[in-house]
Amino acid sequence: MSDAVTSGKGLWTGSYYNEGHGGHDGLFDKLKEECGVFGVFGHPDAASLSYYGLHALQHRGQESAGICTADADNFHYFRGMGLVKEVFDQSNLPTLVGTSAIAHVRYSTAGESKLANAQPLVFKYREGDLAVATNGNLVNAGEIRQQLEKQGSIFQTTSDTEVVAHLIARSKHDDIVDAVKDALQQVIGAYAFLILTKDKLIAALDPNGLRPFAMGKLGDAYLFASESCAFDIVGGTYMRDLLPGELLVLDRNGLTEDRFTESQTRATCAMEYIYFARPDSDIDAINVHSARKRMGKRLASEAFVDADLVTGVPDSSTSAAIGFAEQTGIPYELGLIKNRYTGRTFIQPSQELREQGVKMKLSAVRKVVEGKRVVMIDDSIVRGTTSLRIVNLLREAGATEVHVRISSPPFQNPCFYGIDTPSRKDLIAAQKTIEEIRQAINADSLYFLTQEGLIDSIGRKDGVENGGFCTGCFDNRYVTYVNDSENAVGCGC
Numbered sequence: 001m002s003d004a005v006t007s008g009k010g011l012w013t014g015s016y017y018n019e020g021h022g023g024h025d026g027l028f029d030k031l032k033e034e035c036g037v038f039g040v041f042g043h044p045d046a047a048s049l050s051y052y053g054l055h056a057l058q059h060r061g062q063e064s065a066g067i068c069t070a071d072a073d074n075f076h077y078f079r080g081m082g083l084v085k086e087v088f089d090q091s092n093l094p095t096l097v098g099t100s101a102i103a104h105v106r107y108s109t110a111g112e113s114k115l116a117n118a119q120p121l122v123f124k125y126r127e128g129d130l131a132v133a134t135n136g137n138l139v140n141a142g143e144i145r146q147q148l149e150k151q152g153s154i155f156q157t158t159s160d161t162e163v164v165a166h167l168i169a170r171s172k173h174d175d176i177v178d179a180v181k182d183a184l185q186q187v188i189g190a191y192a193f194l195i196l197t198k199d200k201l202i203a204a205l206d207p208n209g210l211r212p213f214a215m216g217k218l219g220d221a222y223l224f225a226s227e228s229c230a231f232d233i234v235g236g237t238y239m240r241d242l243l244p245g246e247l248l249v250l251d252r253n254g255l256t257e258d259r260f261t262e263s264q265t266r267a268t269c270a271m272e273y274i275y276f277a278r279p280d281s282d283i284d285a286i287n288v289h290s291a292r293k294r295m296g297k298r299l300a301s302e303a304f305v306d307a308d309l310v311t312g313v314p315d316s317s318t319s320a321a322i323g324f325a326e327q328t329g330i331p332y333e334l335g336l337i338k339n340r341y342t343g344r345t346f347i348q349p350s351q352e353l354r355e356q357g358v359k360m361k362l363s364a365v366r367k368v369v370e371g372k373r374v375v376m377i378d379d380s381i382v383r384g385t386t387s388l389r390i391v392n393l394l395r396e397a398g399a400t401e402v403h404v405r406i407s408s409p410p411f412q413n414p415c416f417y418g419i420d421t422p423s424r425k426d427l428i429a430a431q432k433t434i435e436e437i438r439q440a441i442n443a444d445s446l447y448f449l450t451q452e453g454l455i456d457s458i459g460r461k462d463g464v465e466n467g468g469f470c471t472g473c474f475d476n477r478y479v480t481y482v483n484d485s486e487n488a489v490g491c492g493c
């Protein structure tokens, strides 16, 4: 039986002082990153490092943030709704003492925006205190939850993370590492887990390695993060990514490299390279910006079009646009500019403003595009509404032709592994032909990168099917059991 810890410093306070970003962004139709984790073992400033690490991972979740530290005697934790800089300040960060920490930023699907789900989740179990933070989604969490509830378990949250905490607490093993292995052997899905006790930090990656999870070092301290860019910000260095099915344990004996299961088909999320991850991150030692540039080059080889300039939809398509320009010799220009300061708005926009909504976030640069044939590179098309608005922005600014090139295959299927996607009926590529999509977004021409082109561009020579990448949202082939009747599954964090 797990109870939320109610003692110790830095209890979370329930300050709902803003509504956050929960749910789909009605103004900008993009897929949502879903959660980032950061961990530290063996550093006197574990909380401060976590704070900066979370800043670097802020793009993966803006709904809530939390840090839990451990010293020899106690856990200290604080969680709140909002951005990292809004949740933590001089009144709470210094209370988070200890040399180890786990930390989390969360994006939630609509309706789940509440502090109870903010992580790290902290529990008491028979062997002591336990804190858990995760990124991903368990496809069998609902079934396990039902079974546990029938057996008397009471859940405090709607998060998959709590399911794993219950499984750990109910394990027949007293040793925490054995209990974690036991729990993870029962769940199916995509996950990067960080588990903290007073004397151990455990990191584990799902058997297919679906979510990114990197290990780094800072002096003698060990760091873990959803993306390696979080190591740079604290002056750490990237060592390697966790292997599928791997379980790493840090305690007073140092690092123990272990496994909780045999590695299965590797299937790193291809969308991390295409869109989610920051360009300065390396995943499996492959730099994300460089991979995107190669996607742009490949796109140019597969679907050249004569034009006056190439522009990318900022920020995630800039790298691919540079690659397209390099390959073709067509100049790269800043035809579209992102307004970086829209952030949260306090009012719901009226329908009229919503119609124009994309202008709050993007502007076409008239002096650059006027009278020009433009190649517009974007990373994906989800519902198609944003693409139409951006093409129209360019046309209103005087572009004579707009040729759209997408640096991924058509996004036709929902994700079951922790990415918040609309249901199939709302995915334009699942409902229309390429020619119909071209007409719907008002483009002069439209081309999507082939799946082969995508995998070659990322460039990992795994020698396994699909290059060792998950491409389920493109080809409807998922590496685990999924319950497709649910159609779309958001983040289970």
Ligand code: SF4
Pocket (backbone or CB within 6 Å): 210, 268, 269, 270, 271, 272, 414, 415, 416, 417, 418, 419, 470, 471, 472, 473, 474
């Ligand atoms: S289905 Fe798509 S978004 Fe989901 S893990 Fe696989 S590649 Fe990533």
